[in-house]
Amino acid sequence: MDRLLHGEIPPGGGCDIKTLALEAGVDRTAFYGTRPYAHLRAEFEHRIQQLQHDGETPDPRAAQIQRLKVEADKLRDRLAQANSTIEELTAFRTHALSRLAAQHEEIQRLRTVADPKTNVTHLPPTRQKLIGPC
Secondary structure, rough: OOHOOOOOOOOOOOOOOOHHHHHHHHHHHHHOOOOHHHHHHHHHHHHHHHHHHHHOOOOHHHHHHHHHHHHHHHHHHHHHHHHHHHHHHHHHHHHHHHHHHHHHHHHHHHHHHOOOOOOOOOEEEEEEEEOOOO
16 A cells, blocks of 8 residues: 555556555455455545645656646646737737728828929829839
8 A cells, every 4th residue: 555655556557446456466345345455445545635635646647647737727828828919919910001001091192182382292103113024
């Protein structure tokens, strides 16, 4: 029992009654009811609960599972935060593009309604770049 509680678990086993029965070489049913080893089962379960209450995990696989669950939760939080940031940046980009388009339209409108008698210099239209051999 002490080996199991100290983390010395045989391959294919766990820190449980089934493995305890296999290690002791008795039938698992001997640990239940009024059978001869029922007091050992109660003591074993009490000691496991005591270890878990103290923050220790005798089964390394259970500790690994718990560690991986915590890591997965952290990764889910990071993913949610990244998705939120992406949504905010996409909204900002859309808003900025719409403002730029509105400003461009306003500039175009002001160019067409400019009074020729005022001191407004008209800029030449942009030249189209030629692509290909000259």
